[in-house]
Amino acid sequence: MENLKTRLREDMKNHLKAGNRVELMTVRNLLGEINTREKGGKAPVELDDAAVTALLQKEAARRRETAQTYTEAGALDRAASENAEAEIIEAYLPAPLDSAAVQGIIDSAIASLRADGVELSMRSMGSVMKLVSAEVAGRFDGKAVSEMVRAALA
Structure with a gap:
């Protein structure tokens, strides 16, 4: 089974080839955030799937909050863009439990x-x-x- 980072890298290549700009930008930003977390501390670390999943959850939640702020401010086009990114990120998360x-x-x-x-x-x-x-x-x-x-x- 491939890990989450490998899947993100593969999807980035596929989005690049397919010309999916929003998906490409979103996945690139996620990989950049992962890279920053891995190399940003005192000693480099390798994030496992659980840590990557936690990071993706935070990123999706941040997009949803930003979308809410834009909606309240009346910037509906920006809110739609943030929601679209959140949906792309949430596709990588495990299915929620009831x-x-x-x-x-x-x-x-x-x-x-x-x-x-x-x-x-x-x-x-x-x-x-x-x-x-x-x-x-x-x-x-x-x-x-x-x-x-x-x-x-x-």
């Missing part, structure tokens, strides 16, 4: 910890969240996941 699926993941994490002989209480929230977060990873609101785990442990 609350029933997240509850199932929480229940199985709790069951697995209990099977390992762990006595669960509110103090165990961190270990449950660690298991759940690894599986949910950006496909559901983190704050809502935390509240669901807290309710399950109560």
